[in-house]
Amino acid sequence: MRTSSSRAGLAIAAVLSLTACGASEVVPEAEVATEGENATDYPLVVDNCGESMTFEAAPQRVVSLDQGSTEILLALGLEDRLVGTASWTDPVLPELAEANASVPRLSDNAPSYEVLLDSDPDFVTASFARHYRTGGVVERARLAETGVDAYLSPADCEGELLINGGGTRTRPLEIDSVYEEIRELAEIFDVSSRGDELIAELQERADAATDRIEASDRTIAFWFADTKSPYVAGGLGGANLLATTVGAENVFADLDDDWTAVGWETVVEREPDVLVLGDLQRDRFPGDRLADKKDFLASDPLTSSMQAVQEEDYIALHGAEMNPSIRFVDALEKLADGLDEIGQAP
Missing domain, CATH: 3.40.50.1980 (Nitrogenase molybdenum iron protein domain)
Structure with a gap:
């Protein structure tokens, strides 16, 4: 493989915002801190x-x-x-x-x-x-x-x-x-x-989030997208890592894929205590956005029978927070807050 271009020079601040260059423009050699x-x-x-x-x-x-x-x-x-x-x-x-x-x-x-x-x-x-x-x-x-x-x-x-x-x-x-x-x-x-x-x-931040959560006996399901055949988190990927980190149980932990399509009948049968809903801004599939997910759950004859739906025991996460990234910590903090709030509800 061809190696990368010439070595960078002096430091600049990490938050400095520079003017972008188009593909046809010459990009000057960037400056990066020597460590x-x-x-x-x-x-x-x-x-x-x-x-x-x-x-x-x-x-x-x-x-x-x-x-x-x-x-x-x-x-x-x-x-x-x-x-x-x-x-x-x-x-x-x-x-x-x-x-x-x-x-x-x-x-x-x-x-x-x-x-x-x-x-x-x-x-x-x-x-x-x-x-x-x-x-x-x-x-x-x-x-x-x-x-x-x-x-x-x-x-x-x-x-x-x-x-x-x-x-x-x-x-x-x-x-x-x-x-x-x-x-x-x-x-x-x-x-x-x-x-x-x-x-x-x-x-x-991750330690601080988990330190304020006691081991939870609640079951949860992660719904990423799609109202027709919902994509839910399996048991070996990033979303399941969130569940185990906060001491909860993913009801689809027996599935190996990071995300897999299931039927709503299966979701209802497994009856999670809490639904973690993806709030996606991309609008690629029906139900990408949080409001659309909530409307579907409340109006569908099958899903509306679930106690988590009737009690609105929901925790919202951005799509990027449900996959492995630096947002893992943001997701932990939101799960900690959400589980605490649901636990205190009458």
Whole structure:
């Protein structure tokens, strides 16, 4: 594979918002902090989900194909490197909005390969392997042929097994996979100290959220999208990790897929105490938005019979919070608040 472009220079603030450049414009070499004792020792070899990449220096032109990976890069102060983002389910985190404002959005959903290539990236990153499979945006091998390194979140693979690329998990996801992505991207871009600080902050918030929750005996179901055949969280992915972290039981923990379509009859039969509802802003499927989900649950003859619906024992999470990302901690905090509120209800 072709290695990334020339090494970056002096520090800039992580929150600095720079003017975005189009694909036809010349992007000046970005400045990234040299991390002292934590400075990346190039050439850097990264083994990532069955692929080996060698970096002679930090990448200069980056396309992120998923919101989760985009927000990690923004949180690391790398908005000046981003020449394109895609696949958004929700507004960007408020604290990252200023940094994101100048970054071109290639597509609200997955972009075409031609659109990706037109942004002239030297590095592509994704949260989900579906972008790199046949029928997705582009296969990693094809990017390699054009000299572009393609990184996949460790949360979506087990070695060479690609979870959302046609594989199924064989073991439960752990939050360390999210921290690994932060750590590796920070090292690739020579900002390891920023990565360490971000991980420490997330760990502190996660500990604070779980410390105020006692082990719960409540059962829950995570409904991501679609009113016809609801996509619910199985027992090995990110949503189930949220459930186990707060001490609750996912009623669909016996299913291996991260997300799978089931019938409403099955949801009613399993009778979860609490429904965790995805509030998605993308409007791709019926019931993406929270209000639409609530209206459906209350009006459908089958689902309206559930006690959780009658009592409105709901907890709302953004779509990005229901998948492995830095928003895992935001989801924990909302679950802690929601379970506490439901527990105190008469």
